[in-house]
Amino acid sequence: MPTNKQVLLAARPKGEVKESDFRIVDVELPALGDGEVRVQNHFLSLDPYMRGRMDDAKSYAASTKLGEVMTGGTVGEVVESKNPKFAKGDRVLSMSGWQQYAQNDGRGMQKIDTSKLPISVYLGSVGMPGVTAWYGLKQIGKPKTGETVVVSAASGAVGSVVGQLAKSLGCRAVGVAGGREKCDYVVKELGFDACVDYKAGNLDADLMAAAPSGIDIYFDNVGGAVLDAVFKQLNAFARIPLCGLISGYSGGAFPLNNYRALLVNRVNLQGFIVSEHMEFWPQALQELGSAVAGGRIKYRESVAQGLENAPKAFMGMLKGENFGKQLVKLI
Ligand SMILES: NC(=O)c1ccc[n+]([C@@H]2O[C@H](COP(=O)([O-])OP(=O)(O)OC[C@H]3O[C@@H](n4cnc5c(N)ncnc54)[C@H](OP(=O)(O)O)[C@@H]3O)[C@@H](O)[C@H]2O)c1
Numbered sequence: 001m002p003t004n005k006q007v008l009l010a011a012r013p014k015g016e017v018k019e020s021d022f023r024i025v026d027v028e029l030p031a032l033g034d035g036e037v038r039v040q041n042h043f044l045s046l047d048p049y050m051r052g053r054m055d056d057a058k059s060y061a062a063s064t065k066l067g068e069v070m071t072g073g074t075v076g077e078v079v080e081s082k083n084p085k086f087a088k089g090d091r092v093l094s095m096s097g098w099q100q101y102a103q104n105d106g107r108g109m110q111k112i113d114t115s116k117l118p119i120s121v122y123l124g125s126v127g128m129p130g131v132t133a134w135y136g137l138k139q140i141g142k143p144k145t146g147e148t149v150v151v152s153a154a155s156g157a158v159g160s161v162v163g164q165l166a167k168s169l170g171c172r173a174v175g176v177a178g179g180r181e182k183c184d185y186v187v188k189e190l191g192f193d194a195c196v197d198y199k200a201g202n203l204d205a206d207l208m209a210a211a212p213s214g215i216d217i218y219f220d221n222v223g224g225a226v227l228d229a230v231f232k233q234l235n236a237f238a239r240i241p242l243c244g245l246i247s248g249y250s251g252g253a254f255p256l257n258n259y260r261a262l263l264v265n266r267v268n269l270q271g272f273i274v275s276e277h278m279e280f281w282p283q284a285l286q287e288l289g290s291a292v293a294g295g296r297i298k299y300r301e302s303v304a305q306g307l308e309n310a311p312k313a314f315m316g317m318l319k320g321e322n323f324g325k326q327l328v329k330l331i
Helices: 049-053 119-123 130-143 155-169 180-189 203-210 224-231 260-264 280-292 306-315
Strands: 003-009 022-028 037-044 073-082 090-095 100-105 148-152 173-175 194-197 217-218 234-242 268-271 303-307 326-328
Touching: 003 306, 022 306, 037 119, 049 303, 073 119, 090 119, 119 180, 119 326, 130 155, 130 217, 130 280, 148 155, 148 224, 155 173, 155 217, 155 280, 173 180, 180 303, 217 224, 217 280, 217 303, 303 306, 306 326
Parallel strands: 148 173, 148 217, 173 194, 217 234, 234 268, 303 326
Antiparallel strands: 003 022, 037 073, 037 100, 037 326, 073 090
């Protein structure tokens, strides 16, 4: 029987996540029962929402319990099946968590077609992050041709898709990202019109130069100082799809001094959780799949090697050390 390496939640982080908040164990897999399927995971997705699951605070989803396998999406291959719905060799997407194998009755496992797309992309642009971008921009942002769309964490899994979709809809796409290298990538490789390096120290002036007609849609992935700076440059009837607040995930609060702008500009700011809008997923995945396969949406991946390196990669992602979708390669 194969041994299954797992990463468990060992302690609830106080502030920044530490290596000691995780425990890595090896467990022997039981023999496959009737109706069960065993999947060897190829890639694990690391996503910012996992930081919230490590806390014991009220949220839209239940916390991971101490001693449980860390929550996470994976893609892999069926290696043994006693379930008529799955055959050996099928490629599947599931919420297996941070572990090498998934073994269960197949509930929640979804077959994926890897004939035109690499398997890892189902965790990124053609997966949950891509749908998040699609839903937030189209359903909440409601972009119109000629409008200016600003998105933070612009080189990342969600932000990169937001800007490329905005361009395809005839908008001016402006990214906000940490550092010159990420900003160059966003403009030169992804085709955004401009990108502001929020770490350069001229946020207000740089935003104004990048969005000279003001901001109609701000897709917020980070909250904090960037959100407060954007407030000052919103146009009347601007929309803010509030997707994430990563600048505050490790604790601490940032005062919003320009909140008044929401009233005077009659702004619609709406938080959303993509998993609560499943009715849009088939259409979004179909559009994203064909755009990625056709090269109209580009993406980049940061790939850590081996499950034992998942905690380090996760801690790095929360500090912006990833460049594109953060994955862990498991085999
Ligand atoms: N609402 C939903 O349903 C939903 C679904 C998926 C994701 N999300 C949210 O979407 C956001 C982006 O997720 P993702 O998967 O695409 O991650 P990502 O952008 O691939 O990676 C996270 C990025 O956040 C940026 N960041 C980290 N700390 C920051 C700080 N203090 N200030 C500003 N930026 C910081 C870093 O980019 P820089 O180097 O550019 O700063 C980092 O690379 C997250 O907030 C996540 O929670 C929400």
